[in-house]
Amino acid sequence: MVEIKKTVPKMGTKSEAGMKKLANRLKELEDQLVVCIRCGMCQSVCPLFEQTRREADVARGKLALLDGLGKNLFTDPDGVDERLNKCLLCGSCAANCPSGVNVVEIFIKARAILAEFKGLSPMKKLIFRKMLANPSTFDNLTEWAGKFQGIFTKDEKNAQGTSCARLVAPLISPLINDRHILPMAAKPLHKTTPMINTAPGRSGLKAAIFTGCIIDKIFPAIGHDLIDIFKYHGVGTYIPQGEGCCGIPALASGDMATFEKLVEYHIKLFDQEQFDYLITACATCTSTIKKLWPSIYEGKSSGIREKIGRLSEKTLDINQFLVNKVSFSNDTQGIKSENFNQNNVRKTRVTYHDPCHLKKSLGVISEPRDVIRASGKELVEMEGSDKCCGMGGSFNLYHYGISSKIGNLKQKNIADTGCDTVATGCPACMVQISDMLAKEHLDIKVRHPIQLYADFLREQKLI
């Protein structure tokens, strides 16, 4: 049982009510921690442990640390912070856990407790509370940053004279290191398509689209493809004006206030229209809305909880939606075979990387592969297709050395297939894989499965 002393050392001057709240949250966590039987099966699948071989880095080691969180918070809050945040939140451990320990949720809740105890750094407060929590401010600031990005970056060509990742950043910040970063789009999706609301067509379905920050600001082409594909399949489309972030960067840093603000903002936004499904092309957004939104609101006031529950139930990954809800195979079969017979050329070889947030969190495995095949491509499996790419959101920012080592293994597995293109259903993985391939000057394209499908429909002059 956790004991909370009332003499709080330098880290915080919490009120008695604040301390009680903290104690309750520690107790909640304790109840989840007892499920871990310390078997160590999480070790063999943890991409971080594979690199560091440190028990402290694997789920079992972190859960043991959290077992004494009540005490450790007071004796070594910075140490707890460091160990707890050194994690990709990839969920490989949870997917391989015989006891069903919900590791990612436990780590996220522990980070929130820690942030509440220590307080957020001024930089995080600025980024999350002043920028991310206000979608229009965030849009304006990123647009402004996009205009000046050329000053801090330079073009880099690969060995073939074309480029996988297009920019290399010099040392503008110690956090940038030698990353090859993808430029922000000249026009984010919300600028070119501020609002769409169309009626269902031949599919009889209407879907709302949750765009997500990375697609909006770096890969708006994926959003345009998604809209074109919906039009082709007769799916009514709803994109409300003013969409923002799903909240995962704030939540992963323990900033519950920003996370809740964003969740409640989007609940109101999507409440304005009737639709059958909420679709995202970002694995991380899908997993956050489907799993973390409801789990964080468990036990909160019933009105908002029920609305979140209804929206998360309707949320689907785009590949899942196309394959399982739209008459996708009927719509594509005829045109696919005709295409292959006419063109006696080698099909583009595509390999697929399973994003952790699609396979391990949501069990979406076959559908993206179906979409790739329906796009007339030859799918070649890589070794370890479901091994984490090493991105892990802010993990990549703070632990770039380890993140790159993990990403380099992915890059090698991709290259070994002899593919022309690697497809993946998460734009964050696309950013990391582009960086890793660019470091090796490999001319392998990085695409979302639905981009391949949209290209195919365009070749057929269907969109």
Ligand code: SF4
């Ligand atoms: S988290 Fe699961 S796999 Fe890891 S030690 Fe605990 S019970 Fe075993």
Ligand code: SF4
């Ligand atoms: S979430 Fe991923 S990186 Fe973190 S402990 Fe589990 S397997 Fe390791």
